[in-house]
Amino acid sequence: MNLRASSEPMGEIGVTVRPFARYAELLGEECIELRLRAPATVADAIRALRAGSESARRLPERPLVAVDLQHVLPDRVLTDGDELALLPPLAGG
Amino acid sequence: MAFVTTDPIDPVVLLEEVMGPDRGGTAMFLGTVRCGPDDGPVEAIDYSGYREMVEAEFGRIADEATTRWPDARVTGRHRLGEIPLGEASIAIVAAAPHRIEALEACRYVLEECKQRLPVWKRERLADGTERWREGEGTAWVSPSP
Numbered sequence: 001m002n003l004r005a006s007s008e009p010m011g012e013i014g015v016t017v018r019p020f021a022r023y024a025e026l027l028g029e030e031c032i033e034l035r036l037r038a039p040a041t042v043a044d045a046i047r048a049l050r051a052g053s054e055s056a057r058r059l060p061e062r063p064l065v066a067v068d069l070q071h072v073l074p075d076r077v078l079t080d081g082d083e084l085a086l087l088p089p090l091a092g093g
Numbered sequence: 094m095a096f097v098t099t100d101p102i103d104p105v106v107l108l109e110e111v112m113g114p115d116r117g118g119t120a121m122f123l124g125t126v127r128c129g130p131d132d133g134p135v136e137a138i139d140y141s142g143y144r145e146m147v148e149a150e151f152g153r154i155a156d157e158a159t160t161r162w163p164d165a166r167v168t169g170r171h172r173l174g175e176i177p178l179g180e181a182s183i184a185i186v187a188a189a190p191h192r193i194e195a196l197e198a199c200r201y202v203l204e205e206c207k208q209r210l211p212v213w214k215r216e217r218l219a220d221g222t223e224r225w226r227e228g229e230g231t232a233w234v235s236p237s238p
Contacts, residue, residue, distance in 0.1 A: 020143055021213035022225045066211065069149040085143055085211070091228030092142070092171060092212030093124045093183045093203070 011038045013080040015045055022088045023063070027055055036078065042067070043074035045084055063087065096151040097144050099174045102181040111166040111188040118192035120199035124183040126176050134219035138226070139175045140182055143211040147171060154205040158187070158198045165189035165198040171212060 017032040024030055034048055042065050050056050064087035065072055078084075094110065104121060112119055128135040151169065158167050169185040176182050183206065187198035207228070214226040 018143075020211065021141055021215075022227070066143070066146055069146040071150075071209065085146065087143070087211050088213060088225070089227040090208065090211060091214045091226060092147075092210035093207045093228075 012036065013038045013040060013078060013082075015040075015078055015080075015082045015084055017045065017049060017084045017086060019086040020088065023059065023086045026058055027053075038080075040078050041074060042072055042076045042078065042084065045078060046074070059086070064090065094168070095148065096169055096171055097142065097147050098170050098172050100172070102170045102172055102184045104181075104184060104186075107168050107170065107184055107186045108188075110168040111186050113166070113188065115190060116164075116166065116188040116195075117190055118195035119186065119188040120192070120195040121184065121186045122199055122203050123181045125181050126178050128178055133216075135178065135216050136219055137175050137177045137217045138182070139215040139217065139223075140171075140173045141213050141215070142171070142173050144173070146211050150209050150211070151206065154202055154209065157205070158202050161201065162187075162189060162194045162198045165194050167198055167202050169202060169206070171206070171210065173212070175217070 012035050015034050015036060017034060018030065019027050034045055036044055036048060046063065050059055062074060066085040066087060067076060067082050104123065108119065126138050155167050159165060165187050167187045171183050185199055185203045187195045187202065189195040189198060215223050216226050217223050
């Protein structure tokens with residue numbers, strides 16, 4: 001799935017969203033490409049994702065997100081090529 | 094040794110990884126798949142995870158533990174895949190010169206794993222149905238340093 005949050009061709013970044021576990025079931029995809037107007041944060045990416053489909057609107061407004069194999073907060077600024085992992089509530093152990 | 098495995102966890106192997114002649118205390122925690130009175134007819138749990146991040150996050154947690162308790166050595170395993178009742182899904186072992194450091198380091202690593210590892214459980218019930226069993230791990234309040 002490709003979602004575009006901005007019609008501006010310049011000043012955009014592309015990020016990949018990887019939903020896991022229940023979120024992957026919910027979205028029906030394992031990989032979603034997003035185009036965002038720069039500068040963009042994790043919160044901007046989640047907003048764009050949730051606006052993109054009925055199923056995505058069922059995601060929480062503030063899901064757990066990891067970038068670069070690390071947990072990040074919603075105000076984390078994204079760079080072109082980042083991969084956002086969408087993590088349902090963790091249940092390790 | 095990788096933290097994530099799909100094989101049964103062998104506690105003896107983990108003990109050998111951290112025990113030594115200068116470490117007189119060793120603490121081990123084993124988490125096993127259970128079917129308690131409040132759990133329903135669970136027959137097995139299918140564990141899935143974001144493997145690369147589980148490895149990275151466990152490495153960070155282990156580093157934090159050895160920063161806090163410099164004389165301790167810690168190791169662990171998290172098993173993914175379908176795990177039957179009674180078998181271990183996670184093992185954490187800490188060895189240190191004295192029992193207090195070993196117990197505290199083991200507890201620290203375990204609790205951080207519960208909060209931070211991107212792992213999920215899908216329970217398989219006796220009637221053949223399955224359901225997600227989500228935990229309370231919420232790294233919003235404790236992002237990785």
